[in-house]
Amino acid sequence: MATVKRYSIFCQKCNHKFPVFAMLPHTVEVDAWMKDKADNHDCKAYADQLAKERAPRPVNPLKASKKSA
Numbered sequence: 588m589a590t591v592k593r594y595s596i597f598c599q600k601c602n603h604k605f606p607v608f609a610m611l612p613h614t615v616e617v618d619a620w621m622k623d624k625a626d627n628h629d630c631k632a633y634a635d636q637l638a639k640e641r642a643p644r645p646v647n648p649l650k651a652s653k654k655s656a
């Protein structure tokens with residue numbers, strides 16, 4: 588039985604490591620699969636995501652003052 592594993596893929600294009608969760612069958616060559624993942628890394632989207640996570644949460648005064656009914 589294959590189980591879901593966490594793979595750490597390193598992208599040489601943007602120099603970032605990113606986690607990929609996958610359930611690989613035993614027939615898959617992990618090294619080739621990881622290389623393929625790195626080659627297909629969406630660097631732009633990943634950079635945007637990182638920037639979003641690092642950015643301080645913008646406070647919306649309208650929403651913050653509005654108590655939930």
Ligand SMILES: [Zn+2]
Nearest residue numbers: 598601628630
């Ligand atoms: Zn990348």
